[in-house]
Amino acid sequence: MSDQWGLCKGCKWWQIEPDATVEDQTVGFCIEQDLQQFKIRITGNGGCNMFVAGKPARAEGSSEKPPTAEPVR
Incomplete structure (x- = not known):
């Protein structure tokens, strides 16, 4: 576990739709x-x-x- 707290929009563990833009209100998994x-x-x-x-x-x-997506990492 990381000791660094951060926002989802800058995290490699956040998965979004292929055509989505990376923004505060974008929903991901x-x-x-x-x-x-x-x-x-x-x-x-x-x-x-x-x-x-x-x-x-x-x-x-x-x-x-x-x-419904499978994790891709």
Whole structure:
């Protein structure tokens, strides 16, 4: 686990739709391995201490309720 807290929109564990823009209100799916089972759907301005800086992953179904996409990392 990272000791650094950060926003989802700058995290490699945030997965969004292929054509989505990275913004505060964009909805995505947290694909951090320990959290995948919970199918957390969260906006870009959400955040946590599992943050790892990077570009969000992209997959169709990441913004569904619940997310239907498979994690791509």
